[in-house]
Amino acid sequence: MMVKEAVISNEGGSGNVIFIAPKMAAFVAEQSRPSSPFIHMIKGGRETQLFIPNGSRLYTVTEEVEKRVSYLMKTRDEVSLQEELVRLGLAAPEYIDDVPLQSPRLYALSLAIAQKCNMGCTYCYADQGSFGGATKNMSLETAYEAIDLLLKDCPEGEKVQLTFLGGEPLMNRKAIVSATEYAVAKARHRNIQVNFSITTNGTLLTEADAVFFEEYGFAVTVSLDGVGESHDSQRPMKGGKGSFDTILKNLRPLLAMQKRMQVSARVTVTPKNLNLPGMLDEFVRMGFHSIGFSPLLRSPNGQNEMGKEDLSVLLENMIACGLNFEKNVLAGNRYPFLNMINALQEISKGTHRPYPCGAGAGYMGVSADAELFACHRFVNEEVGKMGDLKNGIDTTVQNNWLSSRHVHKQNPCTECWARYLCGGGCHHEVIEKGRLACDYIRSWLYYTIQANERLSRLKPDWNL
Numbered sequence: 384m385m386v387k388e389a390v391i392s393n394e395g396g397s398g399n400v401i402f403i404a405p406k407m408a409a410f411v412a413e414q415s416r417p418s419s420p421f422i423h424m425i426k427g428g429r430e431t432q433l434f435i436p437n438g439s440r441l442y443t444v445t446e447e448v449e450k451r452v453s454y455l456m457k458t459r460d461e462v463s464l465q466e467e468l469v470r471l472g473l474a475a476p477e478y479i480d481d482v483p484l485q486s487p488r489l490y491a492l493s494l495a496i497a498q499k500c501n502m503g504c505t506y507c508y509a510d511q512g513s514f515g516g517a518t519k520n521m522s523l524e525t526a527y528e529a530i531d532l533l534l535k536d537c538p539e540g541e542k543v544q545l546t547f548l549g550g551e552p553l554m555n556r557k558a559i560v561s562a563t564e565y566a567v568a569k570a571r572h573r574n575i576q577v578n579f580s581i582t583t584n585g586t587l588l589t590e591a592d593a594v595f596f597e598e599y600g601f602a603v604t605v606s607l608d609g610v611g612e613s614h615d616s617q618r619p620m621k622g623g624k625g626s627f628d629t630i631l632k633n634l635r636p637l638l639a640m641q642k643r644m645q646v647s648a649r650v651t652v653t654p655k656n657l658n659l660p661g662m663l664d665e666f667v668r669m670g671f672h673s674i675g676f677s678p679l680l681r682s683p684n685g686q687n688e689m690g691k692e693d694l695s696v697l698l699e700n701m702i703a704c705g706l707n708f709e710k711n712v713l714a715g716n717r718y719p720f721l722n723m724i725n726a727l728q729e730i731s732k733g734t735h736r737p738y739p740c741g742a743g744a745g746y747m748g749v750s751a752d753a754e755l756f757a758c759h760r761f762v763n764e765e766v767g768k769m770g771d772l773k774n775g776i777d778t779t780v781q782n783n784w785l786s787s788r789h790v791h792k793q794n795p796c797t798e799c800w801a802r803y804l805c806g807g808g809c810h811h812e813v814i815e816k817g818r819l820a821c822d823y824i825r826s827w828l829y830y831t832i833q834a835n836e837r838l839s840r841l842k843p844d845w846n847l
């Protein structure tokens with residue numbers, strides 16, 4: 384089993400990684416295939432680990448146990464597998480039952496503060512910012528009402544999250560400033576902390592924005608799909624001109640200023656920008672707080688969506704980035720690869736959840752027309768509508784959503800070993816396109832569980 388030897392050292396340069404990643408991806412893709420819903424074996428570390436989905440628990444096992452469990456998994460003998468868990472003392476009551484969440488408290492809202500954009504990205508989920516309707520700004524009155532709703536049921540001393548999205552949110556800069564000041568003033572009375580974030584295309588950022596974001600401690604996410612031409616081909620301005628140079632110039636004061644503010648890069652990965660390790664290195668060098676990759680599985684016009692083969696190439700590239708992350712951690716360097724950090728955090732916490740995210744639960748998106756949706760991607764889509772600011776959240780609709788979206792109701796998630804780490808996949812993508820990325824999701828989780836074992840063994844004092 385060649386990958387068992389793939390202990391990552393901090394020597395040898397990135398050539399090593401380029402050599403190892405495709406082999407590791409092939410191994411991981413093979414080994415992560417679903418076999419039993421009760422148990423999965425994670426091989427490739429010094430010792431094999433048993434992953435138990437119920438509670439997302441991990442245990443190392445002897446070769447003898449590995450052999451026995453492998454045999455039972457191969458023969459699909461689920462009854463004996465369950466008996467084996469009892470024998471090993473690893474059986475436990477169900478951590479997650481079938482009962483859905485019921486009208487949970489709202490803790491996060493995103494405001495589509497400008498449903499318009501100055502760019503013409505080839506794959507935009509928001510139809511170049513307008514969400515399939517007329518272009519418009521959110522009024523201040525709507526923004527204030529949304530903030531009132533967010534704070535209404537928040538207990539004293541707690542935190543809420545307010546996010547500004549578009550289109551391009553900075554096309555309605557005045558409303559961002561006023562809404563931020565309003566939220567802080569209102570929350571202060573009740574000792575509530577408001578955390579702010581914004582996702583921007585970066586083309587309109589100014590030095591004054593940097594000062595403002597720093598003052599209020601914004602998490603600023605900038606959409607960048609590569610370096611230079613690679614970015615420009617996916618994210619041109621409306622007239623077709625490139626945007627990378629402008630963004631880079633605009634970003635300098637923000638990157639230099641980060642104290643309370645954090646500036647991160649978010650890369651939408653399509654079949655055209657799959658060379659991720661070089662891009663990640665470059666963005667780390669530029670000084671981003673973190674860098675995250677997100678594959679494009681669905682675009683309104685079908686352009687640039689990732690197919691099955693592209694997802695295999697993505698896996699190789701993500702693993703190459705992950706191996707670089709491991710090498711840097713071992714060498715004591717900062718290497719803020721967000722997908723890896725998030726996955727390692729979930730694995731070490733033993734995250735087990737019945738939903739993939741907070742959409743339609745504690746998190747909702749508000750449209751410029753003051754309507755509520757399950758999340759920002761559902762804005763103006765009937766399937767995700769959850770009420771409006773005038774009448775509040777429609778709790779019947781919300782609770783039906785939470786009942787139907789529970790991972791125990793998703794097919795084939797109930798049979799999948801990764802179900803409580805994954806939660807059933809992004810609702811929006813699944814509703815629109817089905818579950819096309821499951822092999823990729825499981826493979827990536829498999830690799831990160833391996834990496835977690837390596838890092839805990841080779842750098843026990845390292846923490847996230």
Ligand code: SF4
Nearest residue numbers: 796799805807808821
């Ligand atoms: S969506 Fe997630 S939980 Fe469901 S089958 Fe796919 S990988 Fe497994």
Ligand code: SF4
Nearest residue numbers: 740742758809810811
């Ligand atoms: S449904 Fe999808 S896009 Fe919306 S918050 Fe969840 S993961 Fe994100």
